[in-house]
Amino acid sequence: MKCPRCSNRDPDYFYKGSKGYYCRKCISFKRILIKEDIEPTAYDIDSDGNYKLAFELTPFQKEIADKLIAAVRDHDVLLYAVTGAGKGDMVIPLISDLLKRKKRVCYAISRREVVIELAERYQRAFEGSKVIKVCEGYTDEIYADLIVCTTHQLYRYLKLFDLIILDEVDAFPFRGDEVLNNIALNALNENGRIVYSTATIDEEIEKLMYQRPLKILRLDRRPHGRPLPRPKVIIGIDVFLFGILIGIIRKESKQVIIFVESIRMCKRLYHILKPFFSITYVYSSLQERNTNIKDFKAGIYQFVIATSVLERGITIEGVDVIIYKRYENIFNKAAIIQMAGRAGRSFKDPDGRVYILARENDEAIKGALKEIDDANKVYLL
């Protein structure tokens, strides 16, 4: 027996219900019977595929974009580029190429906030096409020319797409999740191709390479040509770190994102700093998180305290980053690289500053620094 959705073959996970056997491994996506015949809902592409960008792609980005179009015809691709290299923009020519050939394309990413932002960005780029976002709260309409969705929502589309672009595969919850990975593979049709895109490679992503033949494309520089900002690490006890934090934000003139590890810490720090600074906060279960992010982007607040919700995929121009790391196992290497990558993304202000305030200089920090240095070295060559 094999589950048609998550490709599970483990007999422990099959249960015989009133309607026949079903798979319990992917039960959170609603029951699917083993014998159930799923016919893909065919929908037509009604788009010319023309796109318009507000800025030109740099020669390096253009080169990668051309290589992508060529590579996708016969391989799956792993796009390995540093944070802020413009992965979201580099795939636009590829999407356009497929839309012109009337193929179905989907862009999937783990975070809901990023889905909302990207869908708006792509709608601006593809004016003649219909771009929809499919995520929690936006599930009334699920078919359009270009679909931007969270990785969880891919279960709605079985054997449908000619191309899926899976962004941030190194992020929770996609990283290391067998079910989500198989759901993504089953959303492809027979000749479908998949493009993984990531900023950090680790053993979980190496596993992906053994599934299907992959071609790796690498880009080690940001569009403005400046190296990645190297984090400044400050080690100390809690009281000292808090003093340093206050010291840094008092001197700051730019906008700052302060990353903390827990929701509790986020709330606590917000209530301490609120009377003295123009500050807001964001965490995943906060109801007004979208308005808070919007207000911060608009410049109403100078500081934002965030948990890892703002860690990935979000572009805020000209910010500095402070990572307040107290425990060993919450922020791993990939998370630190991503958070540091929020700084210095815009053309106007390519040099951002990143501080890591930590209790000790552990493996995650060392690994992240090494990776950033490596990327910068390649760029210097």
Added chain:
Amino acid sequence: MRTRCIYCDKRFDYRNDLIDMYFSDDDLCTGCRNELVIERDKRCLGGMEVRSFYRYDGLIKDLLLQYKECFDEALKDVFFYAIKDEIRIRYHGYTLIPCPSSARKREKRGFDHLIKMCECLKMPVLDCLYMEKDMSQVNKDSVERRKMIGNIRVREGTILPLKILLVDDVITTGSTLSGAYKALKRKQVKAMTLCFVNKDDHKGRFKL
């Protein structure tokens, strides 16, 4: 033998509990079972005594969602497992009558969720109530829900037993339950539910 927790998918750890290994047949692991807080509550609904057993938060919400909306039939024994003996003793001699659910949904699921849930109690079950007009109560406000009161009928030709115990999974406004009570036209009816959604309004009564 059970190998994994039916909900959190963790492997059972039998290293220091042989009794658990040989005699327990709970599908949930100890961690999940401890999260289901048993909180007994008794309220009065139009002259009928209604008992509930769980606090409505966290895990029980997720379990019910997975059971009812994701159609996960394997969870059927989880709900009454810890309170099985208590119910069998307290309601000895009673016949269980499950509250009716929407026929459309039942057909989609392929099973009646309340009847499946009651199976593990090993008490007589009589499925004799139905809705005259098919109604789903999801995302409805209290005014709409109250229409349910006149909507429930007893199947013709049913011989009702003397002691009746109405069963429902979650009670929000109590409309379904009072509708069923009205339809049965009996005085000796008791009811039980897994949990109440709204908080007690000091008098131990629903506002109806």
